[in-house]
Amino acid sequence: MTESPDRxxxxxxxxxxxxxxxxxxxxAPMTRISATPAGVPTELMADYYAEFASGGFGLVITEGIYPDAAYSQGYLDQPGLVTQEHIDGWRVVTDRVHADGARxxxxxxxxxxxxxxxxxxxxxxxxxxxxPLGTMMEAYGGSGPWPVPREATSDDIADVVDGFAAAARNAAAAGFDGIEVHAANGYLLDQFVTEYTNQRTDEYGASTANRIRLTAEVVERIVAETPEGFIVGVRVSQTKVNDVVYRxxxxxxxxVVISESLAxxxxxxxxxxxxxxxxxETAQLADGSTVxxxxxxVSGLPVIANGGMHDRDQAARVLAEGHADxxxxxxxxxxxxxxPNRLAAGDELAEFDPAMLRPSVTIESSLRWRQAGRAWQ
Structure with a gap:
């Protein structure tokens, strides 16, 4: 162990x-597709999340969880927050994380x-x-071109909001400290925000204020229907899993419009x-400011930055210059x-090996990587 540097x-x-x-x-949230076929979290998932807590992280954000038994599920073996079995499975996870000192x-x-x-x-x-652009992701069990989706009706949109609200209530029942609304990376709410995937001319299309409207409605509904003190965050992005160059x-x-609407x-x-x-690379704006x-x-809210934040110098700069909290x-x-424990001790970090996510992005793939002798020390 090296000598501990300034904190x-x-x-x-x-x-x-x-x-x-x-x-x-x-x-950060990372898809692991390691739940049961019915979307129930497993003991292995509890071990996985608890390890981050015992490793010193202040907050753990889960992988994307599907909120309804209709159109929301993205991947086979993705966890849900729809049924009582889902709630009970997640309760095991939240209890383990809390016992190890994290939220x-x-x-x-x-x-x-x-x-x-x-x-x-x-x-x-x-x-x-x-x-959608590109093809389905093989690491998540897909192949070939994406199908052309059906355009959401007003009833569909109402169902989407209902689903998010119900899942947030279930999250509270499962012992979560809050939820994060996934409005990033090319998924449904981000599809509404993105110009080329949203060609609507109603109140959910055209202007930026209209395109962020659905996300804002989801947030407003969840805040109204969850307990006081329950955290409701939102993840946004310019880039997407199938379009890394979009801005x-x-x-x-x-x-400004997006941030003010969410606040x-x-x-x-x-x-x-x-x-x-x-x-x-992704945060810089033309005037020299950052997203x-x-x-x-403009929002007055705490902001989380993502992308290379394991780099000690960049992490310190982002915080010191007021880019994020x-x-x-x-x-x-x-x-x-x-x-976090390594950072506190001044120890070097193990390099991420893409083999941890092969042949698929499961927890089991990471375990095989560790069992092959390439585990962290």
Whole structure:
């Protein structure tokens, strides 16, 4: 073990809404498709999430969880928050995480047009009947082109909001400290925000204010129907799992409209995702400001930055310069579930090996990687 350096600012104890957190470091949501075929969390999933808690992370954000038994499920063996069995399974996970000293929020995700494994429906749903870019993701069990989705009706949209609200209530019953609305990375709510996937001319289309409307309605409804002190965050992004080059055409103006809308709806934080890119690459705006910093300024909400936040110097800069309040770490956390403890001790981090996610992005794949002798020390 190396000599401990000056304490890193990410290690400061801090509050997020009603939650007292051990530090500013969070586990980013990462799809693991390791639930039962019925979407019930397993003991292996409880072990997986508890390891981040014992490793020192202040907050764990789960993988995307489907919120309804209709169009929302994106992948086979994805966990849900729909049935009592789901609630009971997640209760085991939340109890384990809490026992190891961390907080945990459930990310609620409706896949929309990017659904490639849904036993509840044979068709997909989206704001408009636009075929998604690229092809289905093999690591998540898909192959070939995406189907053309069905355009959502007003009744469908109402059902989507109902589903998110019901799942948030279930999350509270399962012992979660809050939820994160997944409005990023190309999934349904982001499909409404994105111009080329949303060709609607009603109140949910055309302007940025209209395209963020559905996400704001989901947030407002969840805040109204969950207990006081229950955290409701929102994850947004420009890039997507099937389009890593997309940027909001309105630039800073879009950041302002989106951030103000989410704050007005009652969100407790905004999480800006990078979808496999570095924060520096995806956060920069034409005027020299950053998406994260501007969102923080105009919303008045805490902001989570994502993308390369395991880099000590970048993490310190993001916090010191006011670009964000919290740092979410994804793939590198898989190789270093004890990353906060390593940071505190001044120890080097193990490098992330893409083999941890092969042949599929399951917890079992990571375990095989560890059993092959490439585990963290």
């Amino acid at each position: 890193h600012p990410a290690l400061e104890p801090v509050s997020l809404g009603s939650l007292d957190l051990a530090n500013r470091l969070m586990v 945990i929020v459930a990310q609620l995700m409706h896949a929309g047009a990017l659904s490639q494994g849904n036993p509840y429906r044979s068709e997909t749903l989206a704001p408009s009947a636009v075929e 909001w055409s309105g630039g800073a103006e879009d950041v 007005k709806a009652g969100a407790h934080y905004i999480h800006v995702a990078s979808e496999g890119r570095s924060w520096f 994260t910093g501007l969102a923080r300024e 919290f740092l979410a770490i994804g793939h590198v956390a898989l190789a270093n579930p004890d990353l």
